[in-house]
Amino acid sequence: MKIQNDILLRTLRGELCERPPVWLMRQAGRILPQYRSVRASLSGFKELVTTPTLAAEVTIQPVDELGVDAAILFSDILVIPEAMGLDYEMIEKKGPSFPKVIQTAADIEALSFGKPAADQLTYVYDAIAETKKGLSGRVPLIGFAGAPWTLLAYMVEGGGSKTFSKARRLLYADPALAHKALDKITTTIIAYLQNKVEAGVDAIQVFDSWAGVLSADLYREFCIPYLKRICEAITDVPVIIFAKDAWFAFDELARLPANALGMDWTMEPSWARSIAGPDKVLQGNLDPCTLYADAKTIEAETWKMIRSFGQHHIANLGHGVYPDTPLDGVKTFVNTVKAFRYQEVA
Numbered sequence: 001m002k003i004q005n006d007i008l009l010r011t012l013r014g015e016l017c018e019r020p021p022v023w024l025m026r027q028a029g030r031i032l033p034q035y036r037s038v039r040a041s042l043s044g045f046k047e048l049v050t051t052p053t054l055a056a057e058v059t060i061q062p063v064d065e066l067g068v069d070a071a072i073l074f075s076d077i078l079v080i081p082e083a084m085g086l087d088y089e090m091i092e093k094k095g096p097s098f099p100k101v102i103q104t105a106a107d108i109e110a111l112s113f114g115k116p117a118a119d120q121l122t123y124v125y126d127a128i129a130e131t132k133k134g135l136s137g138r139v140p141l142i143g144f145a146g147a148p149w150t151l152l153a154y155m156v157e158g159g160g161s162k163t164f165s166k167a168r169r170l171l172y173a174d175p176a177l178a179h180k181a182l183d184k185i186t187t188t189i190i191a192y193l194q195n196k197v198e199a200g201v202d203a204i205q206v207f208d209s210w211a212g213v214l215s216a217d218l219y220r221e222f223c224i225p226y227l228k229r230i231c232e233a234i235t236d237v238p239v240i241i242f243a244k245d246a247w248f249a250f251d252e253l254a255r256l257p258a259n260a261l262g263m264d265w266t267m268e269p270s271w272a273r274s275i276a277g278p279d280k281v282l283q284g285n286l287d288p289c290t291l292y293a294d295a296k297t298i299e300a301e302t303w304k305m306i307r308s309f310g311q312h313h314i315a316n317l318g319h320g321v322y323p324d325t326p327l328d329g330v331k332t333f334v335n336t337v338k339a340f341r342y343q344e345v346a
């Protein structure tokens, strides 16, 4: 089906567009009253993730309410560990928790992986088909996965952590075992993303949310090669890599065969351009806290961001929008980007 508003896809293909496209990480979620009301009628987060009609409904809500240039499938990065044999629970106000974690060679040996594991996630592929039907070509649909390191970090740690020191410890204490686990996770991510593309997603984003807890050396050894495999395996749709806080690896990330690089708000656009060049598509990077400010401040900060990136830019936040962000602030951000025209600054 032809996409009517294809400004995100044109930008990702390297075309020069009239303005940056705009979407927000975590746009499908608690910032929207419509989401909170669907969520309140359910037993929990997982019911929403595993029910394709509901996942599709909340995926489309921000397109209707905010007018963003893309939908991102409502799901979670933790569906992959689950398909590999580690169930997760989503605990209210606390976050994810894994009753079973990986610690030993035997634990890693026991993981399911690759296409057989990815093929179990039929509810995700059904949610994509439902969403595509509901969108009827209005905007593209972004599919996503966690990066191999970020998924390994949750699988070893058993939940969130400030330092992910158990997972980092594995990289030093048994690098061969860590590589074995990362290889299995990567194979599963690739099969999963290929299934998503087949089900209809128009672009992919890979979230390396915990990149920032690693050193440059560890990132080079345990992350970059696996991200490269993912980029090389996904050939039919554009790929965005978002490695949060990975300024120390930005040059290597810029050399990956990805269509775009995501940036968090600690990275300066001019610095990123000096490394990645004027033609690299960069995505980001307004501090999500900007959206708590008054409309004038949000507009000024958004204009400043757009001007410092120049063209080949996708407007977004530097990380997911916080759940208690005022909806008016989010709308001011989206509308400011949509009203911008590059010629006006030339």
Ligand code: CP3
Residues within 6 Å of the ligand: 024, 025, 026, 027, 028, 029, 030, 039, 045, 072, 073, 074, 075, 076, 077, 078, 090, 094, 095, 096, 144, 160, 207, 209, 320
């Ligand atoms: O709008 C979108 O961006 C699509 C939906 C989406 C969710 N999770 C829904 C969700 C996406 C892209 C994710 C990815 C995800 N999940 C990441 C990578 C992005 C990032 O934030 O760095 C990570 C690290 C996770 C793991 C995860 N899921 C955590 C740590 C939590 C708890 C924290 C929280 O926000 O509550 C979740 C839960 C989660 N995933 C919620 C949503 C909307 C909140 C749960 C709820 O509504 O009850």
